[in-house]
Amino acid sequence: MRTKQLSSLALVALAAATTGAVSGPAPIMAGSITGTVTFTGTPPKMRPIDMAKEPTCASQHPTPVMTENVVTGPGNSVEYAVVYISAGDAGASPAPSTPVRYDQKGCQYVPHVLAFQTGQQLEVYNDDQTSHNIHPLATVNPEWNKSQPPGAPPIQASYTKPEFIAVKCNIHPWMHGYFAVMGTAHFATTANDGKFTISDVPPGKYTVTVWHEKFGTASQEVTVGATGAATANFVYKALPY
Amino acid sequence: MGKLFGAIVAVIAVISAAIFVARIWWLPADVSVLGEGIDHQLTETMVASGVLFVAAQLALALFAWQYGDAGDARPIKIFPGGATPMVVIATALVGIEILVLSFVGTRIWGNIFLTPPDPSALTIDVQAEQFAYYFRYAGPDGKFGTVHPELIDEGSSNFFGLDPAHDTAARDDIISASLVVPVNRPILLRLHSKDMGHSFFVPELRLQQDFVPGLVIPIHFTATDTVKKEIVCTQLCGLGHFNMRAYLEVKTEPEFEDWLKQQSQ
Amino acid sequence: MPEAPAPARRRETSDRLAELKHQPPTGFLRTHVFSLDHKVIGKQYLDLGLVAVVTGMVLSWLMRFHLGYPTAALPGLGAVAPNRAPGGVMTPEFYLQLMTMHGTIMVFFVLTTAPFAGFGNYVLPIQVGAEDMAFPRFNMMSFWVTCVAFLVLVAAFFVPDGPPLSGWTAYAPLSAVGKDAGPGQGTGQTLWAISIALFCVGQLLGSLNFIATTLDLRTKGMTLARLPFCTWAWFVTSVIGLIAFSVLLPACVLLVLDRVAGTSFFIPAGLVVSDRLQPHSGGSPLLWQHLFWFFGHPEVYIAILPGFGIISHILPAFARKPLLGPKVVIGCMVAIGFLSYTVWGHHMFLSGMNPTSATLFSVPTLIITIPATIVTLLWIGTVYGARFRFTTAALFCLGFVSVFVSGGISGFFLAQPSIDTYLHGTYFVVAHFHFVMGVAAMFGIFAGTYFWFPKMYGRMMNETIGKIHFFLTLIGVYCIFMPMHYLGLVANVRRYSAFTDEYMKSSLPLHRFITIAALCTGAVQLLFLYNLVWSRFKGAKAPENPWEATSLEWSTTSPPPFDNFGGRHLTVAHGPNEYGVKGAAGDYVMQASSETEVA
Numbered sequence A: 001m002r003t004k005q006l007s008s009l010a011l012v013a014l015a016a017a018t019t020g021a022v023s024g025p026a027p028i029m030a031g032s033i034t035g036t037v038t039f040t041g042t043p044p045k046m047r048p049i050d051m052a053k054e055p056t057c058a059s060q061h062p063t064p065v066m067t068e069n070v071v072t073g074p075g076n077s078v079e080y081a082v083v084y085i086s087a088g089d090a091g092a093s094p095a096p097s098t099p100v101r102y103d104q105k106g107c108q109y110v111p112h113v114l115a116f117q118t119g120q121q122l123e124v125y126n127d128d129q130t131s132h133n134i135h136p137l138a139t140v141n142p143e144w145n146k147s148q149p150p151g152a153p154p155i156q157a158s159y160t161k162p163e164f165i166a167v168k169c170n171i172h173p174w175m176h177g178y179f180a181v182m183g184t185a186h187f188a189t190t191a192n193d194g195k196f197t198i199s200d201v202p203p204g205k206y207t208v209t210v211w212h213e214k215f216g217t218a219s220q221e222v223t224v225g226a227t228g229a230a231t232a233n234f235v236y237k238a239l240p241y
Numbered sequence B: 001m002g003k004l005f006g007a008i009v010a011v012i013a014v015i016s017a018a019i020f021v022a023r024i025w026w027l028p029a030d031v032s033v034l035g036e037g038i039d040h041q042l043t044e045t046m047v048a049s050g051v052l053f054v055a056a057q058l059a060l061a062l063f064a065w066q067y068g069d070a071g072d073a074r075p076i077k078i079f080p081g082g083a084t085p086m087v088v089i090a091t092a093l094v095g096i097e098i099l100v101l102s103f104v105g106t107r108i109w110g111n112i113f114l115t116p117p118d119p120s121a122l123t124i125d126v127q128a129e130q131f132a133y134y135f136r137y138a139g140p141d142g143k144f145g146t147v148h149p150e151l152i153d154e155g156s157s158n159f160f161g162l163d164p165a166h167d168t169a170a171r172d173d174i175i176s177a178s179l180v181v182p183v184n185r186p187i188l189l190r191l192h193s194k195d196m197g198h199s200f201f202v203p204e205l206r207l208q209q210d211f212v213p214g215l216v217i218p219i220h221f222t223a224t225d226t227v228k229k230e231i232v233c234t235q236l237c238g239l240g241h242f243n244m245r246a247y248l249e250v251k252t253e254p255e256f257e258d259w260l261k262q263q264s265q
Numbered sequence C: 001m002p003e004a005p006a007p008a009r010r011r012e013t014s015d016r017l018a019e020l021k022h023q024p025p026t027g028f029l030r031t032h033v034f035s036l037d038h039k040v041i042g043k044q045y046l047d048l049g050l051v052a053v054v055t056g057m058v059l060s061w062l063m064r065f066h067l068g069y070p071t072a073a074l075p076g077l078g079a080v081a082p083n084r085a086p087g088g089v090m091t092p093e094f095y096l097q098l099m100t101m102h103g104t105i106m107v108f109f110v111l112t113t114a115p116f117a118g119f120g121n122y123v124l125p126i127q128v129g130a131e132d133m134a135f136p137r138f139n140m141m142s143f144w145v146t147c148v149a150f151l152v153l154v155a156a157f158f159v160p161d162g163p164p165l166s167g168w169t170a171y172a173p174l175s176a177v178g179k180d181a182g183p184g185q186g187t188g189q190t191l192w193a194i195s196i197a198l199f200c201v202g203q204l205l206g207s208l209n210f211i212a213t214t215l216d217l218r219t220k221g222m223t224l225a226r227l228p229f230c231t232w233a234w235f236v237t238s239v240i241g242l243i244a245f246s247v248l249l250p251a252c253v254l255l256v257l258d259r260v261a262g263t264s265f266f267i268p269a270g271l272v273v274s275d276r277l278q279p280h281s282g283g284s285p286l287l288w289q290h291l292f293w294f295f296g297h298p299e300v301y302i303a304i305l306p307g308f309g310i311i312s313h314i315l316p317a318f319a320r321k322p323l324l325g326p327k328v329v330i331g332c333m334v335a336i337g338f339l340s341y342t343v344w345g346h347h348m349f350l351s352g353m354n355p356t357s358a359t360l361f362s363v364p365t366l367i368i369t370i371p372a373t374i375v376t377l378l379w380i381g382t383v384y385g386a387r388f389r390f391t392t393a394a395l396f397c398l399g400f401v402s403v404f405v406s407g408g409i410s411g412f413f414l415a416q417p418s419i420d421t422y423l424h425g426t427y428f429v430v431a432h433f434h435f436v437m438g439v440a441a442m443f444g445i446f447a448g449t450y451f452w453f454p455k456m457y458g459r460m461m462n463e464t465i466g467k468i469h470f471f472l473t474l475i476g477v478y479c480i481f482m483p484m485h486y487l488g489l490v491a492n493v494r495r496y497s498a499f500t501d502e503y504m505k506s507s508l509p510l511h512r513f514i515t516i517a518a519l520c521t522g523a524v525q526l527l528f529l530y531n532l533v534w535s536r537f538k539g540a541k542a543p544e545n546p547w548e549a550t551s552l553e554w555s556t557t558s559p560p561p562f563d564n565f566g567g568r569h570l571t572v573a574h575g576p577n578e579y580g581v582k583g584a585a586g587d588y589v590m591q592a593s594s595e596t597e598v599a
Helices: A002-018 B002-021 B035-066 B084-114 B253-264 C013-019 C028-033 C038-068 C092-110 C113-128 C136-158 C187-216 C229-260 C285-319 C326-342 C355-367 C369-383 C392-414 C417-423 C427-457 C463-489 C502-538
Strands: A031-041 A082-087 A100-105 A108-110 A113-117 A122-126 A132-137 A146-148 A155-157 A163-169 A176-182 A187-189 A195-201 A204-212 A216-224 A229-231 A234-238 B122-129 B132-137 B174-176 B179-182 B186-193 B198-202 B207-211 B217-222 B228-232 B245-251 C579-583 C586-588
Touching: A031 A082, A031 A204, A031 A216, A082 A113, A082 A176, A082 A195, A100 A113, A100 A132, A113 A187, A122 A146, A146 C092, A176 A187, A187 A195, A195 A204, A216 A229, A216 A234, B002 B035, B002 C392, B002 C463, B035 B084, B035 C369, B035 C392, B035 C417, B084 C355, B084 C369, B084 C417, B122 B179, B122 B198, B132 B179, B132 B245, B174 B253, B179 B253, B186 B198, B186 B207, B207 B217, B207 C417, B228 C502, B245 B253, C038 C092, C038 C113, C038 C136, C038 C427, C038 C502, C092 C113, C092 C136, C092 C187, C092 C427, C113 C136, C113 C187, C113 C229, C113 C285, C113 C427, C136 C187, C187 C229, C229 C285, C229 C326, C285 C326, C285 C369, C285 C392, C285 C427, C285 C579, C326 C355, C326 C369, C355 C369, C355 C417, C369 C392, C392 C417, C392 C427, C392 C463, C427 C463, C427 C502, C463 C502
Parallel strands: A031 A229, A031 A234, A100 A122, A113 A176, B122 B186, B179 B245
Antiparallel strands: A031 A195, A082 A187, A082 A204, A100 A108, A122 A155, A132 A146, A132 A163, A163 A176, A204 A216, B122 B132, B132 B174, B186 B217, B198 B207, B198 B228, B228 B245, C579 C586
C-alpha cells in the first residue's frame, strides 16, 4: 500500500513536473481539499419561474424551472456554494488560457454560479431566440452591460480583481446568476450533492472559505499535510425566509 | 404640372381613404364592457374627418388641375363669397362636430377614468418594472402585504419586496406573471412602478394607463369574453421596452377559482 | 418769449444703426464666420439646419432598416459601433439611442432653426425695410450658441456609453436617475440636457431680436397691417418662443441638478433601478412632463407657423392673385399662437394626471383646429380661379397644403381623450407628428429654399431637377407615413426596437414597405442636395425679382448689398397682397412702388 501510495504520488509529481506549468518548481506532493457543504434547519422554498412574457423561452420548459438562489440536494446538500482558499496561498496564480463559458439558455444563466480566475477570459453566449442584455453588477471591478441580439457573437470579457459579482439580465428580470471571480486557482463549486474538491494544493496551512449567495460566508483553517488530503465540511443554518 | 399634381393628390387621397373604409387594418374585436363606446367614437370621428380629408384633397387637386396659367388672357377669379364661406364652414361645421364629439367623448372618458369601480371588484396589485409586469392577488386572507422596495430580490422571485418573515398578510399573497381574471366581473387594478414610467395597454380592452413612479393609480375594467391577449408597455422605459409584455387571461369563474387554488399551493 | 421746443424728430433706422457703429466687415473671419450681418447669420443657420437634417435623416434610415429587417446585419455598422451593433446587428438600446438623437436633432436643430432662425433672420429685416436686425451682436451670439449646442449634442455619440435612449421627450425618472437606468443614461443624457439648455439660450436671443426688429425697425409706411404674411408668422413664432424656451431652460437645469447634484425634482422615493435603491425622494415625474410639454406644444407651433407664413407669402405670388382673406389668415396665426399655450395636457391624457384635466385640455385642442382649418381652406380658395405658375416653390406650397391636411386630420382623433385611450403610444401618433412636422414643415423649408435661393445667392435653382425632387418626394412621404395610421389602428406600439409581440408580427410586411419607401425617398433628397450645390455655381443669374413678387426683398439686388438696400430707405405704400391688379410691372403692384392703387 505504501508503495502504491508512493508510486501514485510520484506519478502525480511527474505529471505536475511535466505539465511544466508556471514559475517555480512543481510541488513534489500536490494535495487536495475535499468536503461537503450542507445545511441544517429549513431553507426557503424555491419558487417556479413564470416566463410567460417570453414565449420562446417558456416553451423550452414544459414544467417551469425553479429559482436557483438556494438549490439543495440529497442529504441537505447545498449546490452552487463556492469554496476557495482565502489565505495561505503562496503567490498569485496566473489565469488559465482556456476561457470559461456562460450561457444564456432558455432564459436562464447556465451555470447559475460560474467561478473563474482574475484575468481569465469569460465568454458569454446567447443561445436563445430573444435578445438578452447581461449586466454583471460589479462594484470593485468596472460595471458594464451588453446586449446580444439572437445570433450575436459571444461577449469576451475578463475581470482583474476578485469579487463575487451578481449578474442579472436587464431584459428578463428573473434571470439572475453570479460570477465568482477568484484571485486563486484553488477553488471549486459544489455540485448538487454538495461535494467539492480543490486539487493541486501544496502542503501547508490554509484558510478555506465558503461563499453562498443566500447563506453567506464561513471560513475554517485547514492543514494539507504530507498525506496530501484534507477535509473541510461546512454546515449552514437555514431559515425559511 | 398642375394636372400631374392634381392627379397624384386625388389618387393618393382616394386610395388612403379606401383603405380606411375597407378596414384592411382595423382595431381587434373588443372584449370590454366599455370598449363599444370608444369604437363608436372612433368610427364617428373617422367618418367626419374622412369626409373633410377627401373633400379638401380633391378640392386642392381639382383647383390645381383647372387653374394653371394657360398663357391666355383669362382673368383671375376670387372665390365666391371671398373668405367668408371658409370661415363659416370651418367654424360651423368643424365647430359643431367638435361639440358633439366632445360631449359624447367626455361621457365615455368619464365612464372609464372618472367613475369609481364596482364595490365588488376584484382588486389586483400591478407592478411594472424594467421589463416585466407582475400581478399580486391578496390571497385567502384578502389582505395585501406591504411592499418594501429595499427587500426586492428578483433572483428569488420576491418582486414586490414582501417580508413574509414579519408580515403575516404577505404570506399568502399570490404573485403571477400573467394577469388572470374571471370573465364578466369588475376588476380593479392598482398600478405602481418599481423604477420608471411604464404603461399598461390591452388593445382588446381599449384600456391604457401610464404608471407613474411614486403614485398608485387605479383603473378598472370588465372583460366580456374568455380570451388570452397581450398586455404591452407603451411608455418608453429603457432598452427592453419592446420586450415588456404580459398576458391577460380571462377565465370562466370556476376556472379562475381553480387557478387561484393552484397558485396558493 | 422762449420758443416752444421743436417736436422731437422720430429716430430713423439709419440713426439707430449708426449708433451701433454697424460698419461693413473686413477680413475673412468678420465677414464669413463671426458676422453681425443678418444675411450671413441666416445662411449660417440654414447651413446648420442642412447638416442637422442630413444627420437626422441618416439616423432615420438606420432606424427604418432595423425595423424592416430586425435580424439583418448592416454592413459597416459593426465596425462603426462594435459594442452597440455586434456583427452589424443593432441592439435594442442602439435603436433607442438613434431614435432619441433623430428626434432631438430634427425638432430642435432642423425644424426650429431653418424655417425660423434661418429664413427669418435672412428675410425679415429686408421685408420690414431695415438694414439689419435690432441687435446684431445678440444675433451673432444666438447662432454661435446654437452651434455649440449642436456640437455638445453630437458629442454624446462619442462618449463611452453613447447618447441617451430616453427619446427627445426625456421623461423622468428614466432621464433623471443616471446611468443605472440604462446605456447612454450617464454622460450622454447630461450632455443632452446641457445641449438643449444652450439651445434655449440661443433661441431666446433670437426671439428678442425678431420682436424688436418687427416692432421698431419698420421702414416708413410699413404699418403692421402691411407686413408680409411670413413676417407676421415669424413675429408670432418669436413671441411663442420667448415664453416656451423660458420654461424649457430651467427644466433642463433642474434635470441636470437631479442627475449630478443629488436633488430630487423629478424622482420620488423608493425606486429600485438595476437592483439599487435610488437615493432620492420627494420628486414628481409628472412635473417634468408638465414643464416639458408646456414648452413642447408651443414648440411644434414654432415649427409650423413659419411654414404657414411662407406658404401664405409664396402662394399668391404664383397664383397671381391675392391671398384669400389676408386679415383672417393673420388673425388665425395669432389665435393659434395664443391657443398653443392652453393645450399642452393633450400629450398627457393617460399620464396619470387628474383625468378631469384631460377634458379641460381636450376642448382648446379641438378648438385650435378651427383657425387651422380656416387657414387651410383659405389657401385652397386662393388656388381657385388662379393663373397658377407651377414652379417648384409653388408646387411645394401646394404639397404643404395636402400634407398639412393629412397631418391635421389625424390630430382630430388624438385630441379626444376617449380615442387617445386606444391610439396613444401607437404608430398613429408617429404618423400624425411626422405628417405635420417631418413633412409639412419640411415642405415649408423646401418652398422657402426654392423661393429665396435666387435672392440669397444671385442664381436660379434648376427647375427640372426641382420638379422631379418634388413629385418623387410627395409620393414618397405618403408611402412612408400614410401606412403608419393603419399600423396605429392595429395597435402597433411606437418606440419599439423590434416587433416580437404576437399580434404585431403580422405588421412586418407593412413595416418593410415603409422602410423601402423611406430609403427611396431619402435617396431622392440627394437630388435636392445636388441642385443646391450645382445652382450655387452653375445656376442662371437671378434678376432682382424673378418671381414678380411684391414684398421688399424683391426691391433690391440678388443678392442684396451689405445694408440691404444700397443706402436707399424705401417708403412703402402698399400691402403685400397686390396681385392680380393692373400695375406698371404687369399684374401686380410692389410694396415699395410709388404708384397709387388702381381699383
